[in-house]
Amino acid sequence: MPFIRMLRRVGQSPACVCWTSALPVRFLGTSPRQIPADANFHSASFSDTDHPRVLITGGLGQLGVGLANLLRKRFGKDSVILSDIKKPPDHVFHSGPFIYSDILDYKNLREIVVNNRITWLFHYSALLSAIGEANVSLAKAVNITGLHNILDVAAEHNLRLFVPSTIGAFGPTSPRNPTPDLCIQRPRTIYGVSKVHAELMGEYYHYRYGLDFRCLRYPGIISADSQPGGGTTDYAVQIFHDATKHGKFECNLEAHTRLPMMYIDDCLRATLEVMEAPAESLSMRTYNVSAMSFTPEELAQEVLKHVPEFQITYNVDAIRQAIADSWPMNFDDSNARKDWGWKHDFDLPELVTTMLNFHGSETRVAQAN
Ligand SMILES: NC(=O)c1ccc[n+]([C@@H]2O[C@H](COP(=O)([O-])OP(=O)(O)OC[C@H]3O[C@@H](n4cnc5c(N)ncnc54)[C@H](O)[C@@H]3O)[C@@H](O)[C@H]2O)c1
Numbered sequence: 001m002p003f004i005r006m007l008r009r010v011g012q013s014p015a016c017v018c019w020t021s022a023l024p025v026r027f028l029g030t031s032p033r034q035i036p037a038d039a040n041f042h043s044a045s046f047s048d049t050d051h052p053r054v055l056i057t058g059g060l061g062q063l064g065v066g067l068a069n070l071l072r073k074r075f076g077k078d079s080v081i082l083s084d085i086k087k088p089p090d091h092v093f094h095s096g097p098f099i100y101s102d103i104l105d106y107k108n109l110r111e112i113v114v115n116n117r118i119t120w121l122f123h124y125s126a127l128l129s130a131i132g133e134a135n136v137s138l139a140k141a142v143n144i145t146g147l148h149n150i151l152d153v154a155a156e157h158n159l160r161l162f163v164p165s166t167i168g169a170f171g172p173t174s175p176r177n178p179t180p181d182l183c184i185q186r187p188r189t190i191y192g193v194s195k196v197h198a199e200l201m202g203e204y205y206h207y208r209y210g211l212d213f214r215c216l217r218y219p220g221i222i223s224a225d226s227q228p229g230g231g232t233t234d235y236a237v238q239i240f241h242d243a244t245k246h247g248k249f250e251c252n253l254e255a256h257t258r259l260p261m262m263y264i265d266d267c268l269r270a271t272l273e274v275m276e277a278p279a280e281s282l283s284m285r286t287y288n289v290s291a292m293s294f295t296p297e298e299l300a301q302e303v304l305k306h307v308p309e310f311q312i313t314y315n316v317d318a319i320r321q322a323i324a325d326s327w328p329m330n331f332d333d334s335n336a337r338k339d340w341g342w343k344h345d346f347d348l349p350e351l352v353t354t355m356l357n358f359h360g361s362e363t364r365v366a367q368a369n
């Protein structure tokens with residue numbers, strides 16, 4: 001019977017023994033963009049877990065290049081395509097496949113997925129919290145309309161889809177210390193609203209169309225060799241540049257502002273681990289992940305142990321402060337630890353040593369040249 005072909009892979013997790021398993025998709029409407037049945041499952045016959053062919057959107061931001069490096073080590077250089085709307089720097093362009101992809105252009109997205117037989121998609125394009133408040137209409141387009149395109153292309157081509165969410169998906173009425181996976185989510189930034197929307201839409205597509213949607217709520221991510229893209233947690237990256245270059249740092253958040261944070265290696269490993277986790281181990285599709293939690297003052301104290309002349313001053317940015325005050329202080333990630341074995345490697349001391357070593361050696365190289 002022709003409609004049998006239209007049945008999506010369902011019942012993949014205990015949470016997805018949904019009514020799609022009992023009813024053919026024909027009775028539920030077809031795919032999200034009304035694609036004919038024969039157009040589905042371009043990639044269904046390939047082994048998408050053992051050897052995925054990967055597309056990363058928004059790959060030239062703080063996190064994408066590191067993710068590509070990790071995935072290329074695991075799946076081979078040519079199996080991972082990095083994409084963005086920006087021009088890649090030389091070292092990125094020469095390190096593996098790069099392609100232009102604007103997530104607002106649905107046909108372009110579909111062409112890339114089809115031509116490259118993509119099976120896994122990591123959707124990193126976004127406008128972050130502070131920059132999103134400065135440009136709400138662009139944030140709505142990229143974070144919401146763009147997400148719709150990604151969900152549709154993923155559902156139509158049977159992709160495994162990773163979309164990162166954030167501590168910013170919570171708001172002032174959420175429990176802040178700790179913040180569990182399931183609680184009130186009423187964020188007050190366009191970034192947060194778009195991320196709650198992404199979580200809910202991804203889960204809806206999972207239950208409605210059998211989309212293999214996986215989502216982690218990242219804390220603020222700290223990286224040494226990539227710059228943050230306009231978020232509230234950016235201070236915790238900039239402090240290391242300034243401590244090694246100038247011995248001082250002006251912080252745009254108040255001294256006692258506590259936020260969950262994570263070193264990039266932990267973040268990217270968590271991302272790969274949840275993507276490789278057997279579907280039956282996932283009792284949820286959106287998980288908090290956490291590593292450490294600190295204030296600017298505590299971070300400065302740790303930096304001082306290595307840079308004795310280091311000084312921190314405060315010049316608070318009211319918008320970022322209001323955002324930070326509405327976000328979780330500590331993240332409860334016990335479900336991720338229980339379901340798929342999440343465990344972080346970096347606490348505050350290891351983070352600070354690693355970051356200062358990186359920037360210290362860079363500064364020494366620059367001084368020697
Ligand atoms: N960095 C963090 O601390 C953090 C924390 C929580 C969640 N996240 C999430 O992780 C993801 C990656 O974060 P990041 O820090 O690398 O972000 P970033 O801001 O550094 O990079 C985002 C990238 O998206 C690209 N982009 C913008 N518009 C686009 C479009 N129309 N089409 C294609 N690409 C477009 C930008 O050019 C940019 O390179 C985001 O979804 C973000 O919300 C990041």
Ligand SMILES: C[C@@H](O)[C@H](N)C(=O)O
Nearest residue numbers: 128129166231232233
């Ligand atoms: C926390 C995260 O989503 C991002 N770093 C921001 O501050 O906007």
